[in-house]
Every structure is written in C-alpha cells, then in structure tokens.
Amino acid sequence: MLETLDLRDKTGDYLAHLPRPKAAGSPPIEAVREIIAAVRKSGDAALVELTHRFDGVELVEIEVSHDEMRRAYERIDGELREALEVAAVAIRGYYELELHEDRQFRHNGLVVAQKTIPVAVAGCYVPGGKARYPSSVLMTAIPASVAGVEEIVLCVPPGPDGHVDDATLAAAHIASVDHLYSVGGAQAIAAMAYGTESVKRCDVIVGPGNIYVSVAKREVARDVGIPTAFAGPSEVVVIADATVSAEWALMDVIVQAEHGPDGMAWLVTWDQTLAASAASICAELLSGSPRKSETEATLNEGGYVVLVRDFAQAIEVSNAIAPEHLELLSADFEKMVPLIKNAGAVFLGPYGTAAIGDYLAGPSHVLPTYGSARFGSALSVVDFQKRVHLVQASPEAIAKLSGHLSAIADAEGLWAHGLSVRMRAAQ
Numbered sequence: 523m524l525e526t527l528d529l530r531d532k533t534g535d536y537l538a539h540l541p542r543p544k545a546a547g548s549p550p551i552e553a554v555r556e557i558i559a560a561v562r563k564s565g566d567a568a569l570v571e572l573t574h575r576f577d578g579v580e581l582v583e584i585e586v587s588h589d590e591m592r593r594a595y596e597r598i599d600g601e602l603r604e605a606l607e608v609a610a611v612a613i614r615g616y617y618e619l620e621l622h623e624d625r626q627f628r629h630n631g632l633v634v635a636q637k638t639i640p641v642a643v644a645g646c647y648v649p650g651g652k653a654r655y656p657s658s659v660l661m662t663a664i665p666a667s668v669a670g671v672e673e674i675v676l677c678v679p680p681g682p683d684g685h686v687d688d689a690t691l692a693a694a695h696i697a698s699v700d701h702l703y704s705v706g707g708a709q710a711i712a713a714m715a716y717g718t719e720s721v722k723r724c725d726v727i728v729g730p731g732n733i734y735v736s737v738a739k740r741e742v743a744r745d746v747g748i749p750t751a752f753a754g755p756s757e758v759v760v761i762a763d764a765t766v767s768a769e770w771a772l773m774d775v776i777v778q779a780e781h782g783p784d785g786m787a788w789l790v791t792w793d794q795t796l797a798a799s800a801a802s803i804c805a806e807l808l809s810g811s812p813r814k815s816e817t818e819a820t821l822n823e824g825g826y827v828v829l830v831r832d833f834a835q836a837i838e839v840s841n842a843i844a845p846e847h848l849e850l851l852s853a854d855f856e857k858m859v860p861l862i863k864n865a866g867a868v869f870l871g872p873y874g875t876a877a878i879g880d881y882l883a884g885p886s887h888v889l890p891t892y893g894s895a896r897f898g899s900a901l902s903v904v905d906f907q908k909r910v911h912l913v914q915a916s917p918e919a920i921a922k923l924s925g926h927l928s929a930i931a932d933a934e935g936l937w938a939h940g941l942s943v944r945m946r947a948a949q
Contacts, residue, residue, distance in 0.1 A: 523818060524775075524789070524801045524825045529839065537842035541826065542786075542893070554737045558712040565718035572709040577651060579684045584720040586686055586694075586702040594691030602689060609882050610660050610696050616884030617668040620903040631919025635912040640670035641747065644906050645714035645724030646699075647731055650679040650686065650706055653782075656693035661886040662729045662901065663697035669906035674699050675714060675722050679706020708738035715742035728901055729753065730888050733784055749905045751866070751890030751898025756781040757846040758876055759788045759865075761836045765853035766872045768796050772803045774849055774875050779820040780813045786824040786845070790836045800827045837861040844895035847876040866890045866900055920946045 529536065560568040570581045595603065627634045646662035648655055659676065666674050676699045678686050686704050694702050703721050705713060711731075717723030726747035727739055736754040758778035762771035771789060779787040791797050804821070808814050830836045837858055840848055844864035852858070855870045862868060866889030867879050880887045890898035924947035931940035 523821045524804055524827050526797065526801075526827045526829065528829045529835065530829055530831045537839065540839070540842055541824075549733055549737045551737055551741070554708045554734055554741055557708040557734075558715075558738060558741055561709050561712035561718065562716050565713075566720050569705050569709055569713060569718060569721070572707065573680065573705060576707055576709075577679055578682070579680045581680070581684070581704060584703050584705060584718075586691065586704055588695075591691045591695035591699070591702065594688035595695040598688050598692045603692065605881075606656060606660065606689075606693055606696055609657065610664060612882055612884040613660055613664045613886070614668060617665045617903050621668065630922050631916040632923075633914040635914075637910045637912055639908045639910060640672070641725035641906055641908065642671070643673045643675060643722055643724045643726075644669075644671040645675045645677065645722075645727040645729075645746075647706075647710060647714070647727065647729035647735060648676060648678045648690065649731055649735075650690060651681060654681075654687045654690050656689040657881050657887065658730060659690055659693035659699070660697055661888055663694070663699050665886055665901055665903055666728075666906045667698060669903045671906050673701065673722065675724055676702045677705050677710035677714060677721075678702065679710070680704045706735075707732075708734045711735060711738035711742060715746040726906055728888060728905060730756075732782075736892075747905075749898065749901065750894070751900075752892045752894040753888050753901075754891040755784040755786075757786040757843075757891050758849065759790055759840045759843055759845040759847070760849045760851060761790045761833070761840065761858070762793070762796060762849075762851040763791060763833070763854075764793045764796065766851040768799060768803055769807065770872065770875075771796065771851050772800060773807055774851070774877075775804065775821075775825070776807060776811070776817055777875065777877050777880075778847060779825060780811065780817040781820070782816050783819055783823070785820045786843075787821060788826045788828055788843070788845075790828040790830060790839055792830050792832050792836065794829065797827050797829045833858050834861065840865065844890070844893045846889045846891045846895065847879070849874055849876055864893075864895045866895045866898075917946075917949070 573579055573581050644666040648658040663674050676694055678690055681687055701722050713721040714724040714727050728749055730753045733754060736752055739748045756778045760771055760774050775787045775789050789800055808817060811817055841863045846866040848865040849869045850858050851872055869876050886901035888901035924943045927943040928940040
C-alpha cells in the first residue's frame with residue numbers, strides 16, 4: 523500500500539525522476555474537449571444529457587433556488603451549522619487582510635495609480651456527487667465576495683438522489699451565493715465559461731475538482747479567467763521525525779489520501795524506525811475508515827514512504843515535488859522553514875495537521891497541485907480582481923522626459939511614438 527523509496531545515497535539529478543501522480547501523464551484532453559463542444563453547441567440540453575450519462579441523474583431543474591438553500595441551512599444539525607459559520611468568519615477575516623487602498627507612485631511629474639476592479643461574475647466549482655464538500659463552497663465563494671464580485675455562481679454535481687445535499691446548500695446560503703446550479707464535471711466548467719440558457723456566463727472560474735474538471739479549466743482558459751495554479755486531486759508531503767507521534771504522521775498521510783483517486787500522499791523521514799513501521803501503522807489506522815477502499819486506491823497509486831539523510835534532503839525532495847500541502851511534523855520545524863521554496867500551504871509543528879487548513883484556518887484550501895506550486899499560489903482575492911494602472915502627466919513631466927521617450931521610440935523605429943511626445947513638449 524505504501525511503497526518505500528530510499529534516497530539517502532542519491533545525488534545529482536535524482537529529483538527529476540521522482541514518481542508523480544499517475545493521471546498527470548495522460549490527461550483526458552480529447553474527452554474533455556468533446557464535453558465542452560457539446561455544451562457550447564446544445565447548452566442546457568447537453569447539461570441534462572451529460573448529467574444523466576456521468577451522474578446517473580435526470581435533472582428536472584438546473585438551478586437551485588435561494589429558498590432551498592435557506593431551508594437546508596435551517597434543516598442541518600445545529601453543531602454543523604455553527605461550525606460552518608465559524609469557518610465562514612475565519613475565511614472572511616483572512617481575506618479581508620488582502621484588501622488594500624489604491625496607492626499612487628509619483629516621479630518626474632507623473633502620477634501613476636492603480637485601480638482595482640472586481641470581475642462581474644465569478645464561477646465557483648465544488649466537487650460533489652458521492653461526497654460533499656461544504657467547506658469548498660466557503661473557501662471559494664467567500665474570497666470572491668470579499669473581492670467585491672457582483673454575482674457569484676456555484677456549480678455542484680447532484681447526489682445519487684438527484685439533489686444537492688443540505689450541508690452544501692447551507693454553506694451556499696452562508697456564503698451568499700447568487701446562483702447555484704446542480705451540474706458537475708467538465709460540463710459545468712464549460713457552462714460557466716460560455717453560458718447556457720440557465721447557467722450564467724462567468725468571467726473567472728475557480729475551485730478544486732478531478733482531472734476532468736482541471737483539464738476543462740485549462741481548455742477554456744482562452745475565454746475565461748483561470749488561476750495559474752492547477753487545482754487537481756489532493757496531495758500531501760508529510761515530513762516527520764522521532765519528535766512526533768508516528769500515528770499522527772501516518773494519519774495525516776491518510777487525511778489527504780481519503781479525498782480519492784489520482785492524488786499523492788508521501789511520508790518523508792530520516793527516522794528509520796518510522797519508515798520501517800509506516801506501512802503497518804497506516805494499515806491499522808485505515809481499518810476503521812468508512813472510506814477505506816478509496817483511500818487505499820490512492821495510496822496504492824501515489825503513496826510513498828521516502829527515507830532521506832536529514833531534514834535538508836527532506837525539504838529538497840519536497841521542493842522538487844512542490845506539493846499542495848506540506849507538513850513539518852517536527853519539534854525543530856523552524857530550521858526547515860527557510861529552506862522551503864515550493865508548496866501550496868505549509869503546516870508547522872506537531873499539531874500542524876492539514877485538516878486545520880481544510881476547514882478553519884482561514885486561507886482557502888484551493889491550492890496548487892501537480893507541481894504548479896512552483897509558480898502558482900492558493901486561491902486569493904486577487905484571482906477575482908483586475909488591476910488597471912492610471913497614468914497622469916503634467917507639462918513639466920513631458921518637458922523633462924520627452925528626450926528620453928523620443929530616444930527609446932527612435933531606437934525601436936516607432937516614429938509616431940516619439941512625435942506624440944515631441945508635439946506636446948513643443949506646446
């Protein structure tokens with residue numbers, strides 16, 4: 523279930539040959555393109571047909587009403603309702619820190635300012651069907667709301683009974699979602715990108731999903747805003763040593779693996795005792811899991827115990843993987859932090875389980891996967907905003923800068939550029 527890699531004597535370019543999630547090598551591009559083409563051509567009819575084909579559900583209504591969201595909020599267990607409200611406050615509070623006033627930069631008689639403009643319509647995708655992720659509703663819709671987005675669209679696959687579950691509907695109510703559509707998969711991404719008779723066309727699409735959803739977002743990126751990070755199946759690298767409970771470390775490997783297929787769950791350690799006992803501890807912990815089969819499937823494909831020389835090599839391996847979640851389960855985590863270069867979110871110390879970040883820490887759990895943490899970041903307020911610069915020039919600025927401007931324009935052979943400045947300088 524957990525394959526062991528001994529990297530202690532490895533040097534050179536060994537990092538380039540580390541195993542990667544299986545699905546990354548063969549994404550279903552053609553299948554996704556066919557789905558997108560069907561939605562662009564047939565709109566709602568394609569959504570109904572594709573939902574029946576992939577989810578086994580006959581859609582009666584594509585959009586879920588606000589009354590249904592409110593009733594679900596009132597129906598759910600009071601403890602869950604309170605937990606979702608606590609999470610919503612934490613998420614909103616964190617993202618409000620990202621807001622800032624427009625600033626001005628003054629030089630040589632120029633005034634340069636930045637204007638931040640939220641997009642009009644944001645599309646949020648949340649997985650569903652056999653599982654439910656009300657936390658992902660909060661983690662996508664609330665940052666959009668804080669950014670100032672006018673309308674928030676949410677797509678969620680229907681459950682086996684043909685309906686979106688109450689916990690997800692209640693989270694949508696808490697997050698003040700404007701439109702909720704009972705549609706999932708690549709077809710939902712296509713619908714939000716291009717619009718249908720029912721689904722509102724969006725300016726930006728965010729949210730986690732399976733490989734079909736992730737590939738679909740890349741396919742529509744020419745026509746709609748898509749964050750640079752690839753938000754695919756869940757990943758974790760747990761770096762642990764003898765200062766932390768072995769059970770805690772292996773449970774955190776399981777935490778991300780239980781999300782389902784195509785993910786990655788690694789334990790990286792220089793503690794030989796921990797490495798030798800990892801597989802048996804993991805099997806014992808999994809024996810009581812209601813998602814045992816899904817978790818084992820992920821671990822069989824992407825579960826590894828990696829034995830390294832020391833903490834420096836452990837971080838070196840993690841940087842090469844660029845994981846979605848990185849845990850530093852060690853009493854000495856502070857000496858590792860300066861070495862980190864690539865990770866979506868980092869959880870520090872023995873109590874730093876990624877489960878906190880999945881629900882209540884505040885930052886979104888929509889994080890870069892498949893190595894995109896090398897260049898991408900967690901979902902942010904800026905993913906829902908545009909930045910426009912405003913430039914104002916005084917007569918003094920033109921007089922002072924005209925020579926420089928003309929020199930550059932002449933060097934580039936752009937006659938009109940230079941003349942437009944010289945005309946003003948001669949005024």
